[in-house]
Amino acid sequence: MDVERDRGTSESHFAAFVEMLSSAVGHSDRAAPLRAYCAGLILPGERKSVEPMAARVEPTRVQAAHQSLHHFVAKAGWSDEAVMAKVRTHALAMIERHGPIRAWIIDDTGFPKKGVHSVGVSRQYCGQLGKQDNCQIAVSLSVANDHASLPIAYRLYLPQVWADDPARRAKAGVPDDIVFRTKPQIALDQVRTAQAQGVAPGVVLADAGYGVDTTFRTGLTKVGLAYVVGVQSSMSLWPPGVSPRAQPRTMSLLPETSLAS
Known part of the structure; x- marks a missing residue:
C-alpha cells in the first residue's frame, strides 16, 4: 500500500x-x-x-x-528560456528554504554523437569521454547552496565551423541571429542575464576552460561578482594593487669578429 x-x-x-x-x-x-x-x-x-x-x-x-x-x-x-525561468521560480524558492545561494557554477557538458547533422556537432573535447571526439557541447549556469543545485541557464555552443557555414546552418534551421561565441562569452552572457533577473548572487566557480580567459574574469569583476576559477600553471599573477611592470630592456654586445683572407 x-x-x-x-x-x-x-x-x-x-x-x-x-x-x-x-x-x-x-x-x-x-x-x-x-x-x-x-x-x-x-x-x-x-x-x-x-x-x-x-x-x-x-x-x-x-x-x-x-x-x-x-x-x-x-x-x-x-522558448526554452521561458521554460527554464518557470522552473527557476518554482524550484529556487524551495532550495532557498534550506539556506541562501552561495555559488554560481559555470560548466559545459558534452554529448557524444555518431552522426554529423545535429546542430553544433563537431570534433571537440568531450568531458563525458575525456578526449576529443564527435559531440555537442552545452554551456550551463547553475546556482547552489549546501542543500542543492539548480541549472538556471543552458545554451548549445555553436562551433565556428558551423557558424561560418551558411548551407549547414540553413539545413539544420539555425536562426540567422545566432553567431559564433566562445564558451566564456556565452557563460558571461548567462551571468549578466541572471543578475538582471534578480537571481541571488554567489561566488562564481568555473574550471580552467573559463578561468584562463582574461576577458571572462574581468567581466565578472565588472559586474561585482567574486570568483574562484581554475587557471594554468603558466599564468602570471600579481598581488592586489600591483600592476604588471615592463621588463627592462637589455642590450647584448656581440664579440668582435675577425675576417681571415
Whole structure:
C-alpha cells in the first residue's frame, strides 16, 4: 500500500509540475506533447531522442506520438528560456528554504554523437569521454547552496565551423541571429542575464576552460561578482594593487669578429 501511495503522490507531483510548465510553452495544444516529452525524459531508457521516447511513452501509437513529439521539439515556437525561468521560480524558492545561494557554477557538458547533422556537432573535447571526439557541447549556469543545485541557464555552443557555414546552418534551421561565441562569452552572457533577473548572487566557480580567459574574469569583476576559477600553471599573477611592470630592456654586445683572407 505504501508503494501505491508513493506512486500516486509522485504522479500527482509530476502532473502539477508539467501543468506549471505548460503556461510557458504558449498554445494549449502544446501541453500534451510537453507532458509526453517530460515523461520520456524521466522514464528508463538510455536513448533520449524523440523516436525511442515516443515508443516508451505511447507504445500502441508510436508513429503518431513520434510526429507529435518531433513537431513540439523541432517546429513549435516555444522558448526554452521561458521554460527554464518557470522552473527557476518554482524550484529556487524551495532550495532557498534550506539556506541562501552561495555559488554560481559555470560548466559545459558534452554529448557524444555518431552522426554529423545535429546542430553544433563537431570534433571537440568531450568531458563525458575525456578526449576529443564527435559531440555537442552545452554551456550551463547553475546556482547552489549546501542543500542543492539548480541549472538556471543552458545554451548549445555553436562551433565556428558551423557558424561560418551558411548551407549547414540553413539545413539544420539555425536562426540567422545566432553567431559564433566562445564558451566564456556565452557563460558571461548567462551571468549578466541572471543578475538582471534578480537571481541571488554567489561566488562564481568555473574550471580552467573559463578561468584562463582574461576577458571572462574581468567581466565578472565588472559586474561585482567574486570568483574562484581554475587557471594554468603558466599564468602570471600579481598581488592586489600591483600592476604588471615592463621588463627592462637589455642590450647584448656581440664579440668582435675577425675576417681571415
